[in-house]
Amino acid sequence: MSEHVTSESVSQPEREREPLSGGRPVLEAEGIVVEYGRRPALRAVDGVGLAVAAGEVVALVGESGCGKSSLARAIVGIEKRKAGVVRLNGDDVPTLGLRRRSAAMTGMQMVFQDPNSSLNPRRRVGDQIGDGVRAALARGDRGSDPADWLRRVGLDPAMVSRFPHEFSGGQKQRIAIARALAARPGMLVADEPISALDASTQTSVAALMRSLSVEAGAGMLFISHDLSVVRRIADRVLVMYQGRVVESGVTETVWQNPLHPYTRALLAAIPLPDGAGRLPVAPAETDRAAWLDDVPAALERTTV
Amino acid sequence: MSSSIDPAALTIEGLRIATRSHTIVGGIDLALKRGGIHGLAGESGSGKTMTALAVLGLLPGSMTASGSIRLADAEGPASTELVGASRGVLQGVRGRRVAMVFQDPSTSLHPQLPVGRQLTDHMRHHLGLGKAEARQKAEALLDRVRVPDARGALSKYPHQFSGGQRQRIAIAVALACDPTVLLADEPTTALDVTVQAGVLQLLRELADGGDLSILLVTHDLGVMSAVADEVTVMRQGLVVESAPREQLFTSPQDDYTRSLLAALPGSSFEQTGEEAR
Amino acid sequence: MTRTTAVRPPRSRGGRTAHPFLRYALRRVLTSLLLVVGVTLVTFVLTNLVPGDPVAAALGQRAAEDPAIVAQFRATYGLDQPLVVQYFTYLGNLLHGDLGVSTTTHNPVVDDLAKALPATLEIALGAIVLSVIIGVVLGTIAAYRRGKASDHVLRVVSLAGLSVPTFWLALVLYYVFYFQLHIAPGSGRLSSDFSTPPHVTGLYTVDALLAGQLDTFLDAASHLFLPVLVLTLYTVGLLTRFVRTAVLEILDQDYVRAARAKGLPTRTVIWSYVLRGASIPILTVVGLAFGSLLSGTVLVEAIFAWPGIGSYAYQAASHLDLPGIMGVGLLIGVMYLLVNLIVDLLYGVLDPRVRLAS
Amino acid sequence: AGCSSGRTDTADGGTKTLTIDKAFDLKTADPGRMYEPTGQLVDKALYETLLTFEGGDVSKVVDGLASLEQSADAKTFTLTLKGDHTFSDGTPMTADDVVFSLQRVIGLKGNPSFLLDGVTVTKKDDKTVVLTTATPTPALPAILANPALGILNSTVVKENGGTTDETDTAEKFLNTTSAGSGPYVLDTLDLASQVVLKANENYDGDAPGYGRVVIQNVEGATQKINVEGGSADLALDLSGTQASALGDSVAVTSDPSANVIFLLLNQNPSVSAVTSNPDFVKAVKEAIDYDDLVSIAGTGTAQAAGVVPSMLLGALPESAKLTQDLDAAKADLAKSGYAGESVTLNFPSDISLNGIDFPTIAQRIQSQLKEVGITVELAPAPVATELDAYRNGTETMGLWYWGPDYPDPSDYLVFTPGNVVGLRSGWAEGANPAISSLADAAAAGGSDEERQSRFEDLQKALNTDGPFIPLLQPGNNIAAAKSVTGVVYNAVWTIDIAALSAK
Amino acid sequence: MSEPRSPRADPRDGAPAGPRDGVQAGMLDPIEAAAPRWRRPRLRLGRWSAPLGILGAAVAVFWILIALLAPVIAPHDPLAQDLPILQAPGEGTLMGTDALGRDVFSRVLWGAQVTIPLALLLVVLSVLIGAVVGSVAGFFGRAVDEVAMRVTDLVMAFPTVILAMVIAAALGASLVNAVLAALIVSWPSYARLTRGLVLGLRSSNYVVSGQLLGFSAVRSLGRDIAPNIVGPVLVLASLDIGTAILLLSGLSFLGLGAKPPTAEWGSMVSDAIKNFDAWWIGVFPGLAILTVVIAFNFVGDALRDALDPKSATIKGGGTTL
Ligand SMILES: Nc1ncnc2c1ncn2[C@@H]1O[C@H](COP(=O)(O)OP(=O)(O)OP(=O)(O)O)[C@@H](O)[C@H]1O
Ligand SMILES: Nc1ncnc2c1ncn2[C@@H]1O[C@H](COP(=O)(O)OP(=O)(O)OP(=O)(O)O)[C@@H](O)[C@H]1O
Ligand SMILES: [Mg+2]
Ligand SMILES: [Mg+2]
Ligand code: NI
Numbered sequence A: 001m002s003e004h005v006t007s008e009s010v011s012q013p014e015r016e017r018e019p020l021s022g023g024r025p026v027l028e029a030e031g032i033v034v035e036y037g038r039r040p041a042l043r044a045v046d047g048v049g050l051a052v053a054a055g056e057v058v059a060l061v062g063e064s065g066c067g068k069s070s071l072a073r074a075i076v077g078i079e080k081r082k083a084g085v086v087r088l089n090g091d092d093v094p095t096l097g098l099r100r101r102s103a104a105m106t107g108m109q110m111v112f113q114d115p116n117s118s119l120n121p122r123r124r125v126g127d128q129i130g131d132g133v134r135a136a137l138a139r140g141d142r143g144s145d146p147a148d149w150l151r152r153v154g155l156d157p158a159m160v161s162r163f164p165h166e167f168s169g170g171q172k173q174r175i176a177i178a179r180a181l182a183a184r185p186g187m188l189v190a191d192e193p194i195s196a197l198d199a200s201t202q203t204s205v206a207a208l209m210r211s212l213s214v215e216a217g218a219g220m221l222f223i224s225h226d227l228s229v230v231r232r233i234a235d236r237v238l239v240m241y242q243g244r245v246v247e248s249g250v251t252e253t254v255w256q257n258p259l260h261p262y263t264r265a266l267l268a269a270i271p272l273p274d275g276a277g278r279l280p281v282a283p284a285e286t287d288r289a290a291w292l293d294d295v296p297a298a299l300e301r302t303t304v
Numbered sequence B: 001m002s003s004s005i006d007p008a009a010l011t012i013e014g015l016r017i018a019t020r021s022h023t024i025v026g027g028i029d030l031a032l033k034r035g036g037i038h039g040l041a042g043e044s045g046s047g048k049t050m051t052a053l054a055v056l057g058l059l060p061g062s063m064t065a066s067g068s069i070r071l072a073d074a075e076g077p078a079s080t081e082l083v084g085a086s087r088g089v090l091q092g093v094r095g096r097r098v099a100m101v102f103q104d105p106s107t108s109l110h111p112q113l114p115v116g117r118q119l120t121d122h123m124r125h126h127l128g129l130g131k132a133e134a135r136q137k138a139e140a141l142l143d144r145v146r147v148p149d150a151r152g153a154l155s156k157y158p159h160q161f162s163g164g165q166r167q168r169i170a171i172a173v174a175l176a177c178d179p180t181v182l183l184a185d186e187p188t189t190a191l192d193v194t195v196q197a198g199v200l201q202l203l204r205e206l207a208d209g210g211d212l213s214i215l216l217v218t219h220d221l222g223v224m225s226a227v228a229d230e231v232t233v234m235r236q237g238l239v240v241e242s243a244p245r246e247q248l249f250t251s252p253q254d255d256y257t258r259s260l261l262a263a264l265p266g267s268s269f270e271q272t273g274e275e276a277r
Numbered sequence C: 001m002t003r004t005t006a007v008r009p010p011r012s013r014g015g016r017t018a019h020p021f022l023r024y025a026l027r028r029v030l031t032s033l034l035l036v037v038g039v040t041l042v043t044f045v046l047t048n049l050v051p052g053d054p055v056a057a058a059l060g061q062r063a064a065e066d067p068a069i070v071a072q073f074r075a076t077y078g079l080d081q082p083l084v085v086q087y088f089t090y091l092g093n094l095l096h097g098d099l100g101v102s103t104t105t106h107n108p109v110v111d112d113l114a115k116a117l118p119a120t121l122e123i124a125l126g127a128i129v130l131s132v133i134i135g136v137v138l139g140t141i142a143a144y145r146r147g148k149a150s151d152h153v154l155r156v157v158s159l160a161g162l163s164v165p166t167f168w169l170a171l172v173l174y175y176v177f178y179f180q181l182h183i184a185p186g187s188g189r190l191s192s193d194f195s196t197p198p199h200v201t202g203l204y205t206v207d208a209l210l211a212g213q214l215d216t217f218l219d220a221a222s223h224l225f226l227p228v229l230v231l232t233l234y235t236v237g238l239l240t241r242f243v244r245t246a247v248l249e250i251l252d253q254d255y256v257r258a259a260r261a262k263g264l265p266t267r268t269v270i271w272s273y274v275l276r277g278a279s280i281p282i283l284t285v286v287g288l289a290f291g292s293l294l295s296g297t298v299l300v301e302a303i304f305a306w307p308g309i310g311s312y313a314y315q316a317a318s319h320l321d322l323p324g325i326m327g328v329g330l331l332i333g334v335m336y337l338l339v340n341l342i343v344d345l346l347y348g349v350l351d352p353r354v355r356l357a358s
Numbered sequence D: 001a002g003c004s005s006g007r008t009d010t011a012d013g014g015t016k017t018l019t020i021d022k023a024f025d026l027k028t029a030d031p032g033r034m035y036e037p038t039g040q041l042v043d044k045a046l047y048e049t050l051l052t053f054e055g056g057d058v059s060k061v062v063d064g065l066a067s068l069e070q071s072a073d074a075k076t077f078t079l080t081l082k083g084d085h086t087f088s089d090g091t092p093m094t095a096d097d098v099v100f101s102l103q104r105v106i107g108l109k110g111n112p113s114f115l116l117d118g119v120t121v122t123k124k125d126d127k128t129v130v131l132t133t134a135t136p137t138p139a140l141p142a143i144l145a146n147p148a149l150g151i152l153n154s155t156v157v158k159e160n161g162g163t164t165d166e167t168d169t170a171e172k173f174l175n176t177t178s179a180g181s182g183p184y185v186l187d188t189l190d191l192a193s194q195v196v197l198k199a200n201e202n203y204d205g206d207a208p209g210y211g212r213v214v215i216q217n218v219e220g221a222t223q224k225i226n227v228e229g230g231s232a233d234l235a236l237d238l239s240g241t242q243a244s245a246l247g248d249s250v251a252v253t254s255d256p257s258a259n260v261i262f263l264l265l266n267q268n269p270s271v272s273a274v275t276s277n278p279d280f281v282k283a284v285k286e287a288i289d290y291d292d293l294v295s296i297a298g299t300g301t302a303q304a305a306g307v308v309p310s311m312l313l314g315a316l317p318e319s320a321k322l323t324q325d326l327d328a329a330k331a332d333l334a335k336s337g338y339a340g341e342s343v344t345l346n347f348p349s350d351i352s353l354n355g356i357d358f359p360t361i362a363q364r365i366q367s368q369l370k371e372v373g374i375t376v377e378l379a380p381a382p383v384a385t386e387l388d389a390y391r392n393g394t395e396t397m398g399l400w401y402w403g404p405d406y407p408d409p410s411d412y413l414v415f416t417p418g419n420v421v422g423l424r425s426g427w428a429e430g431a432n433p434a435i436s437s438l439a440d441a442a443a444a445g446g447s448d449e450e451r452q453s454r455f456e457d458l459q460k461a462l463n464t465d466g467p468f469i470p471l472l473q474p475g476n477n478i479a480a481a482k483s484v485t486g487v488v489y490n491a492v493w494t495i496d497i498a499a500l501s502a503k
Numbered sequence E: 001m002s003e004p005r006s007p008r009a010d011p012r013d014g015a016p017a018g019p020r021d022g023v024q025a026g027m028l029d030p031i032e033a034a035a036p037r038w039r040r041p042r043l044r045l046g047r048w049s050a051p052l053g054i055l056g057a058a059v060a061v062f063w064i065l066i067a068l069l070a071p072v073i074a075p076h077d078p079l080a081q082d083l084p085i086l087q088a089p090g091e092g093t094l095m096g097t098d099a100l101g102r103d104v105f106s107r108v109l110w111g112a113q114v115t116i117p118l119a120l121l122l123v124v125l126s127v128l129i130g131a132v133v134g135s136v137a138g139f140f141g142r143a144v145d146e147v148a149m150r151v152t153d154l155v156m157a158f159p160t161v162i163l164a165m166v167i168a169a170a171l172g173a174s175l176v177n178a179v180l181a182a183l184i185v186s187w188p189s190y191a192r193l194t195r196g197l198v199l200g201l202r203s204s205n206y207v208v209s210g211q212l213l214g215f216s217a218v219r220s221l222g223r224d225i226a227p228n229i230v231g232p233v234l235v236l237a238s239l240d241i242g243t244a245i246l247l248l249s250g251l252s253f254l255g256l257g258a259k260p261p262t263a264e265w266g267s268m269v270s271d272a273i274k275n276f277d278a279w280w281i282g283v284f285p286g287l288a289i290l291t292v293v294i295a296f297n298f299v300g301d302a303l304r305d306a307l308d309p310k311s312a313t314i315k316g317g318g319t320t321l
Helices: A068-076 A125-138 A145-154 A157-161 A169-183 A199-216 A227-233 A251-256 A261-268 B048-056 B087-093 B117-128 B131-144 B163-175 B193-208 B222-226 B244-250 B253-261 C018-049 C054-058 C067-076 C083-095 C107-144 C150-165 C166-180 C204-210 C214-251 C254-261 C266-304 C307-319 C324-351 D038-047 D095-108 D112-117 D142-143 D152-159 D220-227 D242-246 D276-287 D289-295 D326-336 D358-371 D383-392 D411-415 D418-422 D431-444 D448-465 E030-034 E049-073 E104-140 E143-156 E161-169 E175-202 E203-210 E215-251 E265-274 E280-306
Strands: A025-036 A041-054 A059-064 A083-088 A109-110 A187-191 A217-221 A236-241 A244-250 B007-019 B021-032 B037-042 B064-072 B077-080 B100-101 B183-184 B213-217 B228-235 B238-244 D019-022 D051-054 D059-065 D068-069 D076-081 D119-125 D128-133 D184-190 D193-198 D212-216 D234-237 D248-257 D260-265 D341-350 D377-383 D397-402 D466-475 D474-483
Touching: A025 A068, A041 A068, A041 A217, A041 A244, A059 A068, A059 A199, A059 A227, A068 A083, A068 A109, A068 A187, A068 A217, A068 C214, A068 D418, A068 E215, A083 C067, A109 A169, A125 A145, A125 A157, A125 C324, A145 A169, A145 D128, A169 C107, A169 C204, A169 E203, A199 A217, A199 A227, A199 E280, A217 D377, A227 A251, A236 A251, A236 A261, A236 D038, A236 E175, A244 A251, A244 A261, A244 C214, A251 D152, A261 B193, B007 B048, B021 B037, B021 B228, B021 B238, B037 B193, B037 B222, B048 B064, B048 B213, B064 B238, B064 D019, B087 E030, B100 B163, B100 C254, B100 D234, B100 E049, B117 B131, B117 C214, B117 C266, B163 B183, B163 B193, B163 B228, B193 B213, B193 B222, B193 C067, B213 B222, B222 B244, B228 B244, B228 B253, B228 D276, B238 B253, B238 D220, B253 D276, C018 C083, C018 C324, C018 E143, C054 D193, C107 C150, C107 C214, C107 C307, C107 C324, C107 D431, C150 C214, C150 D383, C150 E049, C150 E215, C166 C214, C166 C266, C166 D220, C166 E280, C254 C266, C266 C324, C266 E161, C307 D341, C307 D358, C307 E161, C324 D358, C324 E143, D038 D184, D038 D193, D038 D212, D059 D068, D059 D142, D068 D142, D068 D242, D076 D142, D095 D119, D095 D128, D119 D193, D128 D474, D152 D234, D184 D212, D184 D383, D220 D234, D220 D242, D220 D474, D234 D242, D242 D248, D260 D276, D276 D326, D276 D358, D289 D358, D289 D466, D341 D358, D341 D383, D358 D397, D377 D383, D377 E030, D383 D418, D397 D411, D411 D418, D411 D431, D418 E265, D431 D448, E049 E104, E104 E143, E104 E175, E104 E215, E104 E265, E104 E280, E161 E215, E175 E215, E203 E215, E215 E265
Parallel strands: A059 A217, A059 A236, A109 A187, A187 A217, B037 B213, B037 B228, B100 B183, B183 B213, D019 D212, D019 D234, D341 D377, D341 D397
Antiparallel strands: A025 A041, A025 A083, A236 A244, B007 B021, B007 B064, B064 B077, B228 B238, D051 D059, D068 D076, D076 D128, D119 D128, D184 D193, D193 D212, D234 D474, D248 D474, D260 D397, D260 D466
16 A cells, blocks of 8 residues: 555646635646547647636637637536546546536536527426526525526526527526526536627626626636637636647736737737728738647746 | 719619518618628628528528619629529529628538539539639639649548638639629638638738629628728618728717627727626 | 637548548448347247247148158258257358258258349339439429428328338239239239240349340339339338438538529539438438338238248248248348448448548 | 340240149159149149049049059059150150159158058069058059159169168259159249249150140239239139139139048047037037038038048048037037137138138138137137147147048048047047947948948048038139130149140 | 538437547438427427328327227127128128128228227337337446447348248237237337437536536436437327338238237238239228328328428338338
8 A cells, every 4th residue: 555646646736826816726627638539539638737716717718629618528527537637626526427416516517608408498497597506405505596596697587487498599598607606606617608699698698607606706717719708707818729728827918918829819810890990910821830839938927 | 873884883772571471671772882892790680691692582482582682784884683583694693793602611512522513513604614624713713712732622522621721612612703792691700710810811802802892791890890891780680870991980870880889899889897807 | 709610620530550431331341240140149049939840830741740750850950959059050051151941942041042032132123223213303302392382292192102001002003903904914023924034133124134035124024013113102202201301401501502602503403412412311211211121022022922032031931941031031131231331331432521531 | 126035935836835823832843752732733744653543533543654453452553564655855764763763752751751651662574563561551542643653764863862762862953853754844943933844845645735834823812813814824723702703714613622621629628628528519510500611612612521522432422411500509508518618719820722711711610609609719820830739639629621642531541539630639549439440440441332331431420429520622713714725623633734735 | 619410420320410430421310300309399380281280180080089989880790790791882881891791891990999009009118118228228328328229230130021020920920919029120219219319418518517416317317308309209109100000900911910800901901812803802991001001190290390390201210011
């Protein structure tokens, strides 16, 4: 037994990490690797670590297919991790299997991109929010009234007895958020929660999510490729490229002074609705190779 | 009305599109200037796509169009009426004089046909080109939209290209018969921003190149602001505002336009609500 | 707002050694082979569950009472061995292409099947070819004219096709066309005043043409007519409904709208774009339909006295001819798997995404 | 122009094709192994036998290839080849061929081997063969007329694996080529679908009426259509109803066949307490409406007066047949103590005899017995499965038939206690000593008159006390196109194809 | 990233869309195509299929009533052999008499009592067995799934009629055994359908959400999955009733089902073979089969249309009967 090595000692973080917005970390993830298939495997997430503090909103941005969803799913435990550890309030997060999730683990909830598939079409929305309430109760947390949650996400509380198909996409997404929050999670993972929504409701839903989770003191990992929204609601931002985090830091810092060439290209490519007729800068094909390089200085930045 | 050449390549007047029970588009006017990019913005479901389809006479079977859509002839003052046009007229217009690019490049190209075939079949049909000739022209087109290795690309299949490249190919397909009007229905919506930037540059170049007029349908006002010369905003099947770009973005006249802009981060109208930090 | 739904080509997860398509093909072949072994086991177990003594069935009344003859018979056909031994003997022989000797016909089962198979194939192929042509045309029309009168008529027709009991239809057609109107020829593959054409493929129509015997060809073709018609009706119903769905699905695709926006003639759009797009689901259902045709021939063959696999199966089953039953089960199982294998491999031909996965 | 024709039926009569529809039960064309009606039909045309029957009269044996001299004790039979006979390949026939053929049948232990049980075959000289038996065998001449005992070309058969014991492998050869001296030779044989014969060019008798004969496997209903429509010249398996519905374009020959359909009631009390009760058996005999069954079976059918069919020596006269008597039936039923128990009637579901379906007869009997209050439950099964129960004597009630193995009443002694069919009805040795002694007497032989009366006595006793109820001799209906002449039903080989010719 | 539409490598697996075996074949599962995604369960009465569906339902109900009322409305005992044999329709009998002098009309009416309930029973049992096996295979995956799917492969590779023939021969001919034989060959299509649906739903966001909220496997299956697969399964089932009737009567036709003297449509048709001139013996029971089957097919088709207007009738692995 003397040779026994604890899993913790194996997965020592390579560098010290300071939660930037203060507070204890609700969620810690280290060295996450996600692979799909065999012979050879497709490495979708390649050693990503992050921490989210209570009341903090961390955004994850990056191009399509860079591994954002895979990372999110690995964190919550929907996807199997090839390597890496995830801890929620210090407890290891297991992969979702046939066994039911422990009460402690219901402290992490997820909101998905597609509001249409997030709700069971055959059950009343009140019931489904009630699932969240029950999860909170099972954990010994405060209960609540589903109707009240509807009100909080800006819907008519009387709608509890309706079925999902009676709602628009934006409304469904609000219900999904309500269900997640009703479980009183300490950590909320949101995978592109607004990208399927109407342009006009995207911003308001994003803002709603931020306010509700901050209000509840929960940490939130917010995945989006919409950089302008990210800029408005995230405390910190992680930029992913091809399965790895290439840049991270306080949102404004990254925005003002992007260090990684990919981050720069990304920011430069956003067309601004200012009416100036400025064409966004299109990166050349050849630039893409450079985006794979690490820029150590870009990785963990607390100040400008 | 007496000038030799109509300044508008495409003129839509009082266009109504309706199903048996609903009115989708409730009578809109729109003039597409020659050699410019005309942006068509508006919330989802406001009828942007249907307007574009009406130009080609490709509305779903359950819908009918009324009003007038006139396509100016390249030379001379004459124009072709497209609403209620015969099949023969429409077949001659489609792909030949008016071409269209669809939203999702991954679905608008046939996955089982090589790119070369999809680029050349309407050229051969409309322009009567031979196989070799058409391929040569196709190669030049792919070069023009900057698809690498144009010759090799002709025998490849769509899935062998990236999303951005596929959209360029779709644009090349649209440009093949040298149309005067290009209807681009949200051509960048499916793309990453870095890829989108490249496609937007391409559209700009095409419009600047001369005779091509582009109707750019998008709900992304950022995109609109970047490339459109003229902007029309639709809501619930009606035009609420139509103005040159600068004017629309800096001094919108309509409340709806204003509220749209206000919801946008980064625009000059951005609200700094207390919910945002 | 940009939605990142760009589709990228599937990345290769192919093996170090083989092209992914080859691996896929190989895997398919191997699973098919495993299934064949499964089929042999099932047939073997099932046929040996059958009560009643094959000896009694195979030997005449008198002979079955003579213990010496019975013992001799059992030894000849290996029936005196334990079942497990019998099974492995069977498998071993199978590898040498030996399916045993039929206890009813006293011929090697392989020979019997080789003779019966072309007869069944002739109607099954005839039916499938006809059904595919008619089904694809009608299905495409129904999809194209969706909601119009012709669509509704085709819906009723194809559902009716699916609902007709073939055994009854066969009888009725036989009654009307042969018995009453004397338009169709009688049962069997060939009128008795014709001799079988020189054996090349075993399909009489083809062989007759190869031999240049036009009148034999016509006679064989006229005998094919009713059985093929009966089998076709069901498959046409099936295919029409399915092709309609598949085509509707494709008509909804952007690439079809794009093709129309290019101003291509309707015929080109249908042939080059729509049907090509629908080809893979159609192919699958054709494969399935062919499989069900093969076993569906039993009833039709019974009525038209068609000396095919179906008649052979029925004869073998009613005489408890174990080698015969196992042979038929194996043959049809293998054919079914083969058809599916071919269908699977054709996907590769039809879909560059499969073929060119790199 | 330039096309060849696959049609064989050309204008000149020599190659005229005769098409016969027959529901096949063909297992082989090898005479040494063949014992099914279709095989008899085929082999009768391919092979000649030492003795034979004239036309349809099977009660009298006549000379075939040979003439017969029989000892008075019916134990020694001397057969002398008459004239010169040649096989289809031109080889002359000798006594060696006869000896080989008969010894092969015995040695093969095939289906027809029983025909020559206990017979020793010896060659006397090149023209003469002597058959001897240990016990009197008055039936032997009739047996020798069976096509299974056709004479083979021993040279050819031996060359192709033929022996006179179980090592024989000539069947395969004989299924492709015939080696006989009959009027036809085998062209092609497909056990499942059709047999094609062509005229034997070396036949020493009159050339047969057709150049080519196609016997095709066709079910009864289709046969009717075929013969009416003209695509078949002869239909052999028509039911009475089908035959009577035929139009004028076809000539129908209807005769009762030699098959006897009978009902058996198990006498073994451990199988059934009900059917083993003699009063119950009696009641059933009296309850059945025989005339109704005959009419259901249709044209040509006759009630079987006893187990021996009417055309054979020893058959019961019609006056002795069983008749319906409902009052007696009810009385006997009451006497038997039957209380409405359900009695199972087993029968082969897939047998159709001369166009009569067993299920039809069974259903009719069920319905008739219901009239007097007997509940019958039908239990059909494929013959392959049901045969087992029948042979093991475990059927409560069974509906079966017996076709003569050879046209002699001694073949019917099996319907007595302790014998094959008797045992199938649970009738053990000694169960009815009176009947057993009548059977012994009938077996002894004697003059035709003596045999006739002894078999009559036996059958009368069987009808009164036996567990068997003879029901029908189904009609054999042969429909022939008007152009075909010479159609005569024969109980052994159905028809002699060689006797047919075109008008 | 979203995959191209309906990519599926194995056409007979109801596996969820996604790359498998390193290749993507754009495939549409014909079985699953029969099964619409369960959309809003609203019947569109305006659609043309609805009138057909209503007609079908009416005919089906008509036959079910006949089945129930046969003892009352049939003019004769279906087993009584008291009429002249082979009498043509007309004079006293609506549909003539058969070779034993039974009234064909009465037998056709009584026949409804035999075939329809058994077909329904067969479908219900197939659905139950198939749904249980499919759900377990789909939800628990791995070895369970592998074994279950290989078994269905086997059964499906085996020719339906011949398998049924052998089973019926092995167990003896009776209607119960015919149902058993048919059951053995017909449950796999439901197992596959259910498995495919469960597999698809298992990874769906709402099921995962439920699990994140602490649902047990049983609860997930019962609350989130089961209600969402009943629709497609019901549609397949309703389309399958016709197939079941065809299969059962086909087996009886071959003499492997109903025993005489039962008035069963398939065996009545087979009686006609022996009495070809008496066309009425076979034509009427055949028409009965046809109308019942077509009625159920209309209903199933309309049902499927109402649930998913795009898909069309298809019965995978079905048998030509
Ligand atoms: N179940 C899966 N099996 C195989 N490969 C997968 C699977 N899911 C994702 N991938 C692959 O992993 C890579 C990362 O995918 P992921 O969904 O995490 O990207 P993403 O950043 O969320 O993209 P998007 O912005 O489009 O949602 C992609 O290349 C994708 O093709
Ligand atoms: N096939 C159809 N039949 C009937 N109505 C339709 C059909 N297709 C679209 N519609 C309706 O037409 C209206 C206009 O649709 P359209 O696609 O033109 O909107 P859009 O402005 O392009 O929206 P988006 O930004 O979402 O693409 C919508 O209300 C839609 O529901
Ligand atoms: Mg994602
Ligand atoms: Mg649109
Ligand atoms: Ni010629």
